Amino acid sequence: MTTIVRFTFILLYLCVALFDATNVSANDILDLSIENELLESELALSQKAKVYFIFNLKDKKVSMRTRGATLKELPIVKVKAWNLRIPVKPQALLKRSTLFEPRREDIKPQEKETGSSDKFEIDALELDDMPSRFNLILADGVVITVRPTPRGVLSYLENMGYSLFWHISRPLLTAWDFLGKKPYSSIYISMEKMDAQSLYWSFYEGSQCIIYNP
Amino acid sequence: MNKLFTKKWLLIIVIPLSIFLLAEGFGCYIAFFGHKKGSEPAVNSKGRERQLKELRSKNAALKSRVDSLSPRGINIVVDTARNVLYLKKGNRTIKEAVVSCGSGNVLEDPSGKKKWIFDTPRGEYSVKSKLINPDWIKPDWAFIEEGEAIPQDSNDRVENGVLGKYALGFGNGYFIHGTLYSRLLGRNVSHGCIRVGDKDLEELFRVTPVGTRLTII
Numbered sequence: 001m002t003t004i005v006r007f008t009f010i011l012l013y014l015c016v017a018l019f020d021a022t023n024v025s026a027n028d029i030l031d032l033s034i035e036n037e038l039l040e041s042e043l044a045l046s047q048k049a050k051v052y053f054i055f056n057l058k059d060k061k062v063s064m065r066t067r068g069a070t071l072k073e074l075p076i077v078k079v080k081a082w083n084l085r086i087p088v089k090p091q092a093l094l095k096r097s098t099l100f101e102p103r104r105e106d107i108k109p110q111e112k113e114t115g116s117s118d119k120f121e122i123d124a125l126e127l128d129d130m131p132s133r134f135n136l137i138l139a140d141g142v143v144i145t146v147r148p149t150p151r152g153v154l155s156y157l158e159n160m161g162y163s164l165f166w167h168i169s170r171p172l173l174t175a176w177d178f179l180g181k182k183p184y185s186s187i188y189i190s191m192e193k194m195d196a197q198s199l200y201w202s203f204y205e206g207s208q209c210i211i212y213n214p
Numbered sequence: 215m216n217k218l219f220t221k222k223w224l225l226i227i228v229i230p231l232s233i234f235l236l237a238e239g240f241g242c243y244i245a246f247f248g249h250k251k252g253s254e255p256a257v258n259s260k261g262r263e264r265q266l267k268e269l270r271s272k273n274a275a276l277k278s279r280v281d282s283l284s285p286r287g288i289n290i291v292v293d294t295a296r297n298v299l300y301l302k303k304g305n306r307t308i309k310e311a312v313v314s315c316g317s318g319n320v321l322e323d324p325s326g327k328k329k330w331i332f333d334t335p336r337g338e339y340s341v342k343s344k345l346i347n348p349d350w351i352k353p354d355w356a357f358i359e360e361g362e363a364i365p366q367d368s369n370d371r372v373e374n375g376v377l378g379k380y381a382l383g384f385g386n387g388y389f390i391h392g393t394l395y396s397r398l399l400g401r402n403v404s405h406g407c408i409r410v411g412d413k414d415l416e417e418l419f420r421v422t423p424v425g426t427r428l429t430i431i
Contacts (some may be wrong), residue, residue, distance in 0.1 A: 014404035029262060034268040046283045049338035051431055066338060066429050069284035069305050071291055083245040106322040109361040124402040125318030127295045171241025172234075178244050188345070201295040202336075202431050 020050045035133070037088040041210050042068065045090050052090070053209035055144070057081060057187070062195075064202060074199055077149045078190035081213060082170040084142075086185055090208045091138045096200065130197035141183035142211065143180070146200075148193040151155035163188075242398045289427040290341075290390075290418075292408055294334045297379065297400050299390075299410060301418060311323035311414035312391075312399045316406040321355055330355045335388060335431060341426040344419065348391065349374045354406070378412060380419040384428050 038054075045052040046068045054063045060076040105123040136144040145166065151154040170186055177184035191199065203209070283304060283396060291300040293313040301309035316334035323329070352371045357364045378392010393399070393409035403409075408430075410418060 026262065029266055029269060032266065032273055036269060036273055036276060039273065039280060043276060043280050046280055051337065051429065064431055067283040067285065068280035071429060071431055072293065105317075105319045107319050107359060109321075109324075109359055122401055122403055123317070123319065124399070127400045130295075147233050171238045171245065173241070175221050175241035175276070178241075178248070197284050 002182070031214055034088060038210060038212050041088055041090050045208055045210070050208065052058075053203055053207060055187070055209060055211045056187075057211065057213040062131055062189075062191075062199060070197070071192050072202075074191060074195040076189050076191055078188075080166075080188040082186040082188075083174055084185045084187060084213055086140055086142060086183075086211060088210060090210055091140060091142065093136055093138055093205055093207045093209065094207060095137040095202060096134055096203070097137060098131040098135075098200075100131060102129045102131065127194070127197050127201060130200045132193045132196035132200070133168075134196075134200055136203065138209070139187075141177060142187070144187045144189060146189050146191060146196050148196050160189075163180045218370065228281060238389050274313075287426075287429050290424055292334070292428070292430045294336065294430060296403070297402065299408065299414070299418075301421065309414070311410055311418070311419065313411075313414075314393065314395075314399050314404045314409040315402050316404050321359055323354075323358060328354070330405075334404070334406050335386070336430045339384040339428045339430065341382050341422055341424055341428060342385055343381075344422075345381040345383065345422055347374070347379060348377045348381040348389070350376050353387070378410075378415055380415050382419065382422065383400070390428075391415070 010129060024053050042052075042054070042065075046066070049066075051064055051066045051071065056063065057076075057079050060079060062074040062076065064072040064074075102125055104125055107123075132146070134146055136146065138144065147159065147162065148155075150159040159171040164187055166186075173186070174184050249356040285302070286304055289302050289304075290296075292313065292315065296372070297315055299311045299313045300307045301311070316332045319325045319332050321332070338381050347391045350373045351368075352373055354364050361425060376394060377389065378394075381389045383389050388407055391406045392408055392412055395403070395409070397413050399409065399411055
């Protein structure tokens with residue numbers, strides 16, 4: 001009796017192991033197919049003398065790349081995706097939208113200071129002037145929302161509120177765009193403030209990117 | 215009174231709430247179930263192994279094709295956001311230097327005919343020229359900015375000593391050059407050129423031949 005029970009257990013274990021092995025193989029095929037899609041898309045982009053971006057949602061990072069070489073990597077702290085079933089293909093940034101767009105200073109020659117002063121202020125468009133809360137609107141109805149990681153209680157509460165709004169509004173936007181026969185996908189990315197500003201600085205209208213979300 | 219209240223309550227809260235919940239549910243349905251699922255072809259384990267092998271070899275080929283495009287020798291990367299220049303050999307950084315890139319300011323010709331935006335151009339370039347003790351041929355904007363009249367004689371445009379000991383030209387009048395304002399290195403203050411400190415510039419000039427790839431981000 002004990003032998004039969006033991007034999008049944010061994011048989012069951014072997015069946016599970018065999019099923020698991022075939023399953024792993026199927027996952028490997030899927031993972032490799034998606035990775036190959038990414039590489040094919042990257043190969044197309046890297047032929048051009050332009051900087052492109054890879055939003056790697058799996059490894060949580062945004063890579064700025066050119067000709068297959070990484071120029072800069074910006075870590076993503078938190079990522080959420082909604083209705084994201086888009087192919088791993090190059091996509092162009094159509095628009096960056098933010099509440100307060102950075103403004104360029106106009107140089108007024110007549111107002112130029114002539115005397116030397118210890119207090120020297122630079123009027124320039126610098127990284128600090130870039131927003132850290134913005135939306136990146138891509139072709140194919142993909143919207144990437146970038147927010148800074150919260151610092152302090154108020155910022156944390158504000159972030160929680162926005163997160164709630166994001167979750168509530170996504171189905172409504174999906175339904176609205178579905179009725180308008182337009183695709184809609186959304187990604188929420190939380191980054192360190194300076195990284196978010198760097199992304200705004202470098203990723204401008206017309207730039208190409210690939211979203212990798214295996 | 216009670217009836218009226220119930221009706222009002224229905225109108226004000228229940229109906230909009232129902233519409234909202236319906237729309238939410240509809241949106242969720244589309245997001246989670248509204249996609250056509252790709253059916254996985256029934257393949258036996260041998261078929262899968264063959265498929266996996268093919269995918270692996272394709273993966274390796276694609277990786278090597280992408281890698282083959284990346285620079286092998288000396289190349290320069292300039293991060294205009296952080297005002298840092300990276301001198302690289304292949305993908306390895308061999309030197310970092312603090313620089314000054316374009317201020318992004320706007321200057322308009324008083325006549326309103328011309329406008330300059332002082333950005334450092336971004337993209338891929340190459341070192342086109344190497345100059346020792348370069349003279350600055352002051353463009354129109356330099357005179358307009360200083361509130362001076364634009365000279366008719368081209369000799370009046372030449373100014374020496376302001377660009378440092380060396381300059382590397384990368385096209386359209388843009389240079390990597392030295393600066394008299396080394397205390398402003400690390401800030402966006404230039405008119406589009408890339409200003410580098412004396413020591414870093416000397417090394418950069420020494421190791422970069424004409425044709426070196428320059429990527430500005």
